[in-house]
Amino acid sequence: MNETFTKSMARNIFFGGSMFFFLLLVGLSADTVQRLPERDNRENLTAQVALGKKVWEDNNCLGCHTLLGEGAYFAPELGNVYVRYGNSKEAIKGFITSRPVDGIPGRRSMPQFNMSEEELDAIAEFLKYMSEIDTNDWPPNVQG
Amino acid sequence: MKYQSQSVAKPYFIAAIGLFVGQILFGLIMGLQYVIGDFLFPEIPFNVARMVHTNLLIVWLLFGFMGSTYYMVPEESKTELYSPKLAMLLFWVFLVAGALTIVGYLAVPYARLAELTGNDLLPTMGREFLEQPTITKIGIVIVALGFLFNVGMTLLRGRKTVITMVLFLGLVGLAVFFLFSFYNPHNPVLDKMFWWWVVHLWVEGVWELILGAILAFTLIKVTGVDREVIEKWLYVIIAMALITGLLGTGHHYFFIGTPEYWLWVGSVFSALEPIPFFMMTLFAFNMVNKRRRQHPNRVAVLWALGTGVMAFLGAGVWGFLHTLAPVNYYTHGSQITAAHGHMAFYGAYVMIVLTMISYAMPMLNGREAANSNKSQVTEMWGFWLMTVSMVFITLFLTGAGILQVYLQRFSDTPLPFMIVQDKIELFYWLREVAGVIFLLGLIVYIVSFFVKGEEARLKPAEQTLVE
Numbered sequence: 307m308n309e310t311f312t313k314s315m316a317r318n319i320f321f322g323g324s325m326f327f328f329l330l331l332v333g334l335s336a337d338t339v340q341r342l343p344e345r346d347n348r349e350n351l352t353a354q355v356a357l358g359k360k361v362w363e364d365n366n367c368l369g370c371h372t373l374l375g376e377g378a379y380f381a382p383e384l385g386n387v388y389v390r391y392g393n394s395k396e397a398i399k400g401f402i403t404s405r406p407v408d409g410i411p412g413r414r415s416m417p418q419f420n421m422s423e424e425e426l427d428a429i430a431e432f433l434k435y436m437s438e439i440d441t442n443d444w445p446p447n448v449q450g
Numbered sequence: 451m452k453y454q455s456q457s458v459a460k461p462y463f464i465a466a467i468g469l470f471v472g473q474i475l476f477g478l479i480m481g482l483q484y485v486i487g488d489f490l491f492p493e494i495p496f497n498v499a500r501m502v503h504t505n506l507l508i509v510w511l512l513f514g515f516m517g518s519t520y521y522m523v524p525e526e527s528k529t530e531l532y533s534p535k536l537a538m539l540l541f542w543v544f545l546v547a548g549a550l551t552i553v554g555y556l557a558v559p560y561a562r563l564a565e566l567t568g569n570d571l572l573p574t575m576g577r578e579f580l581e582q583p584t585i586t587k588i589g590i591v592i593v594a595l596g597f598l599f600n601v602g603m604t605l606l607r608g609r610k611t612v613i614t615m616v617l618f619l620g621l622v623g624l625a626v627f628f629l630f631s632f633y634n635p636h637n638p639v640l641d642k643m644f645w646w647w648v649v650h651l652w653v654e655g656v657w658e659l660i661l662g663a664i665l666a667f668t669l670i671k672v673t674g675v676d677r678e679v680i681e682k683w684l685y686v687i688i689a690m691a692l693i694t695g696l697l698g699t700g701h702h703y704f705f706i707g708t709p710e711y712w713l714w715v716g717s718v719f720s721a722l723e724p725i726p727f728f729m730m731t732l733f734a735f736n737m738v739n740k741r742r743r744q745h746p747n748r749v750a751v752l753w754a755l756g757t758g759v760m761a762f763l764g765a766g767v768w769g770f771l772h773t774l775a776p777v778n779y780y781t782h783g784s785q786i787t788a789a790h791g792h793m794a795f796y797g798a799y800v801m802i803v804l805t806m807i808s809y810a811m812p813m814l815n816g817r818e819a820a821n822s823n824k825s826q827v828t829e830m831w832g833f834w835l836m837t838v839s840m841v842f843i844t845l846f847l848t849g850a851g852i853l854q855v856y857l858q859r860f861s862d863t864p865l866p867f868m869i870v871q872d873k874i875e876l877f878y879w880l881r882e883v884a885g886v887i888f889l890l891g892l893i894v895y896i897v898s899f900f901v902k903g904e905e906a907r908l909k910p911a912e913q914t915l916v917e
Binding site for chain 2: 316323324376383435439
């Protein structure tokens with residue numbers, strides 16, 4: 307780099323630039339938080355959905371699955387599983403309860419989590435909630 | 451080694467390498483589970499193997515960053531460390547807490563671990579990369595505060611350089627943004643949005659400051675190029691890193707329920723994110739070409755150059771490949787993401803820590819400047835085996851990803867996830883083979899520490915150039 311571009315200029319670009327863009331990120335995030343009610347389906351955020359999210363976290367579901375594209379890539383996307391299962395909470399609960407304890411020889415299989423009826427209802431309600439968030443039309447199709 | 455207290459870096463580096471081995475072993479287990487689905491089921495289900503794999507990565511890199519800091523700061527500040535005792539105490543606290551957490555993952559089902567550690571009091575668990583029990587998270591904060599205090603006090607009483615300032619800023623940022631891991635609202639969109647304030651603002655933000663500072667330090671040492679020149683580069687690189695990376699957070703806000711304007715903001719700024727990495731490559735090669743001495747530690751120079759190139763490829767090129775919103779619409783959360791993640795983490799953060807270890811370990815082991823040539827050649831074998839196999843891991847995952855995206859999301863008759871996984875099995879097998887070679891490379895790397903021989907020395911004329 308040539309001599310006219312001094313170290314103090316470089317330092318000023320760093321401090322000025324990063325401060326400016328950090329404040330911009332904070333500002334845009336604040337704006338996003340303001341706008342979220344139009345998109346995040348919060349009118350349906352019941353205590354049951356909150357419990358479902360907790361069940362989801364307590365069992366580390368995203369250690370295998372993705373949820374809106376985030377998580378692990380070992381098992382199917384679940385952000386739209388409610389739709390994939392024909393808008394049926396019963397089908398989701400049925401899948402979870404039917405998992406064999408010792409897995410399936412040679413195949414990937416979801417563990418048997420032995421959930422209570424309350425937890426099953428909550429997780430199904432949570433997955434329904436997720437499918438109703440406005441995600442800019444993601445995923446591209448029902449397969450996730 | 452000019453300052454006695456630099457020696458606390460050594461246990462940090464040894465622990466880092468030990469945990470690195472664990473990370474790779476669990477990576478291989480997961481890789482095998484991709485093709486033999488019931489491997490170790492139900493003893494080590496995939497989600498457990500993955501937590502161990504990713505959490506060990508984060509923890510060993512943190513050990514590497516801390517060790518690097520303890521090595522660099524006394525030399526830069528021209529003073530002994532404020533408290534080597536505190537550094538050693540925090541080392542053991544962090545190592546034991548980390549080990550207990552991993553044992554917890556392996557010993558009991560995750561839901562039981564959540565219950566045992568009182569997750570109900572302050573639920574923070576079960577989110578990607580932040581799976582640690584809340585008490586572990588609190589422990590991490592305490593260790594970080596003690597560490598920052600120790601380093602900060604050392605900086606205050608010694609010479610202030612650009613390198614230590616940038617390094618400290620990066621470390622403070624790392625601690626501050628980690629605090630967002632304690633925010634876990636019921637609303638999943640808010641949760642995801644601020645979860646990225648830890649994850650993205652770490653790896654595409656403040657960690658790049660730490661990376662830049664370590665790279666600048668080693669380049670000064672191994673090339674003898676004027677500090678002024680190197681510091682100017684460092685400022686420009688980290689300026690570009692934050693200017694592009696802060697709003698680059700937007701590329702994670704495309705499809706999680708946030709407003710549409712992020713599609714534009716995220717695309718534009720993340721498309722610029724390769725720039726700082728490209729500059730890092732230019733920087734490293736430029737400084738090595740301009741070098742004023744032939745440093746006897748040639749393998750450290752190789753690691754430094756490798757960091758620039760692989761960080762640019764992994765974080766820059768592979769990041770750019772799927773960062774534009776219309777592309778990401780199809781690739782989001784696919785094996786393309788996994789491909790990018792592997793090479794970016796290896797190129798940027800694994801390699802910079804190994805650069806520092808390569809540079810500092812000979813001195814920490816009581817040598818003048820470098821290991822024997824024989825040891826260095828062995829280490830270079832480790833370098834190439836790991837680096838080339840990581841290139842192949844990335845290429846195979848990319849192949850898997852392209853097919854996955856096509857079959858599952860793009861074709862006229864989209865297929866279900868599990869059917870697609872069967873069809874791309876060959877790529878997973880190839881990835882696993884490349885992973886085994888990576889482990890071989892890591893073993894060769896570790897063996898190099900035990901290779902004897904007459905140490906490579908500075909030539910007399912060069913000794914005067916060493917600060």
